[in-house]
Amino acid sequence: MKNISFILNGKSTTVAVDPDKPLLWVLREDLALTGTKYGCGMAICGCCTVHLEGDAIRSCVTPVSRVEGKRVTTIEGLSTDLSHPVQRAWMQIQVPQCGYCQSGQMMSAVCLLNLNPKPTDANIAEAMSGNLCRCGTYQRVRNAIHVAAAIAAKRGVTE
Amino acid sequence: MKLIAPIIIGFASIALGWYAFAQSAPLGVRDDDAARAAFTVAYRVFESPRCMNCHPAGNTPLQGDDSHPHFDYVLRGEDGNGISALRCSNCHQAGNGAGLNMPPGAPNVMSDGSFDPTTPRWHLPSAKTPMIFEGRSTAQLCRQLQDPTQNGGLSRDQLIHHVASDPLVLWGWSPGEGRTTPPISHEQFVALVKEWLDNGGACPK
Numbered sequence: 617m618k619n620i621s622f623i624l625n626g627k628s629t630t631v632a633v634d635p636d637k638p639l640l641w642v643l644r645e646d647l648a649l650t651g652t653k654y655g656c657g658m659a660i661c662g663c664c665t666v667h668l669e670g671d672a673i674r675s676c677v678t679p680v681s682r683v684e685g686k687r688v689t690t691i692e693g694l695s696t697d698l699s700h701p702v703q704r705a706w707m708q709i710q711v712p713q714c715g716y717c718q719s720g721q722m723m724s725a726v727c728l729l730n731l732n733p734k735p736t737d738a739n740i741a742e743a744m745s746g747n748l749c750r751c752g753t754y755q756r757v758r759n760a761i762h763v764a765a766a767i768a769a770k771r772g773v774t775e
Numbered sequence: 776m777k778l779i780a781p782i783i784i785g786f787a788s789i790a791l792g793w794y795a796f797a798q799s800a801p802l803g804v805r806d807d808d809a810a811r812a813a814f815t816v817a818y819r820v821f822e823s824p825r826c827m828n829c830h831p832a833g834n835t836p837l838q839g840d841d842s843h844p845h846f847d848y849v850l851r852g853e854d855g856n857g858i859s860a861l862r863c864s865n866c867h868q869a870g871n872g873a874g875l876n877m878p879p880g881a882p883n884v885m886s887d888g889s890f891d892p893t894t895p896r897w898h899l900p901s902a903k904t905p906m907i908f909e910g911r912s913t914a915q916l917c918r919q920l921q922d923p924t925q926n927g928g929l930s931r932d933q934l935i936h937h938v939a940s941d942p943l944v945l946w947g948w949s950p951g952e953g954r955t956t957p958p959i960s961h962e963q964f965v966a967l968v969k970e971w972l973d974n975g976g977a978c979p980k
Contacts, residue, residue: 659866659878660846672860677872682893724860731859743859745848 622683624649625693635681639673640664642680643690651691651719655748662747665720666690672727691719694726701771702726705764713751721747725761734765805975813970815979818913820964823957825947829899830908836863836899837909840955855901867897871951879951881942896942900927917971917978931972939965 621630624647631646643649643666652675655663659674666675667689668682694700698707702722712718721744728735728743735743740758749757820826828837834851835844852858857865868880869892880897882890900906904927908916919925920934929937938944948961957964 658872658874658876665860671862671865673865677866677868677878679868679893682868682895684893727860739859742848742850743861746861746865 618681620680620684622685623687625689631680633680636679638676639666639678639680639683639688640675643675649690649692653716653719655717655720660748661717662720662724663717665723665747667723667727670727670730672724689723691723694722700726701764701767702729702760704767705760708763709756709760711753711756711760713753717747717749717751718753721749721753721757725757725764728761729765729768733768735761805977807975807977810971810974810977811979813967813974814917814976815913816959817964817967817971818916820947820957820959821908821916822911823947823955825950825954825957826944827908829943830906831899832907832909834902842909851899851902851905853902855899857898863897863899864895867895869893869895871946871949873952875953877951879946879954881946884942890942898943904928913979917976921976921978931976935965935969935972938968 617632618635619630619632620635620642621628623629629647631642633642633646640652640654643652644654652666653663654676655661657676659677662674664674664676665672667673667687668678669687694703698704702725706712706718706722711721724744724747728740732739732743737758740761744754744757744761747757821830824837824840824842828839828842831837833844836849836851837843838845847861849861849863850858852862857863866878868878869882869890870880872878872880880895882892883894883896885891904925906919906925906927911919921931923929926934945961948956950956959967
């Protein structure tokens with residue numbers, strides 16, 4: 617066990633855990649942030665995507681020791697009032713079906729928009745191909761990213 | 776004249792690069808046969824899946840002992856670290872994941888040369904210098920590795936340092952469960968690369 621400190625959704629956080637414990641399970645079990653989902657456990661499906669210093673990492677295979685002293689953002693940290701452009705777009709387009717993969721989809725979408733505020737369909741296909749959806753909501757995901765880009769452009773913000 | 780000047784400058788740059796690479800070699804007796812023989816064996820390592828999968832001909836990394844394209848739409852990106860939400864180190868860690876088919880990983884190198892056990896180093900060569908191994912003949916790869924315009928600007932010593940010490944190269948011999956290692960040991964491989972270059976770096980015909 618070791619004390620690991622990091623900035624989680626803007627707040628300084630310390631947990632006493634095995635440094636090899638995957639970040640996903642630290643978030644879900646030790647910090648009760650269950651918005652980040654367990655999918656495949658081997659970095660294939662993208663359900664567990666969170667941000668580490670802005671990069672869209674797979675928390676299921678990331679040892680918590682890697683985030684020590686760094687900035688982590690989960691789906692809960694996008695906004696406190698569902699005002700983030702990606703959250704608003706997801707609601708407007710009604711993207712989810714079962715919803716299980718959607719927090720990962722949204723975190724990857726935010727990462728894309730932070731790097732590319734006006735992505736093309738091809739940009740979206742490249743960036744989002746690592747987030748699998750068994751319900752097949754891909755077209756709605758793509759549409760929502762375009763809507764989120766438009767909302768952010770009006771506001772001048774993404775994250 | 777407008778066309779000739781860039782051609783002359785281009786040839787001069789290549790010649791200077793080769794000269795610089797050759798000058799960094801130790802003085803010794805040139806033995807083309809020994810150099811070619813050493814490289815021919817070392818080539819089997821360069822073309823093994825553990826090395827070639829990250830030196831693909833296209834912009835998608837390869838994976839597995841059959842060198843199939845990486846799953847999802849994983850791309851090289853300008854800097855070789857992937858793109859957007861699919862950066863290499865988003866999934867690849869500072870060490871191999873435990874178990875079959877888990878993402879492989881290697882540690883980053885710190886400024887003092889030691890390995891950082893918490894920060895991953897996992898990438899392809901950059902788009903500008905893709906360092907393609909896939910499909911290269913022994914002669915083509917031999918020339919490419921010694922050409923600073925194609926090898927990332929590495930000198931002879933830097934090339935030896937890369938094959939001897941880079942965590943990504945070392946990973947090839949401890950690739951995690953379910954992946955074969957190159958056909959000879961790392962020590963043999965480094966010795967062959969040195970033998971090839973110490974004997975003048977002649978290339979197979």
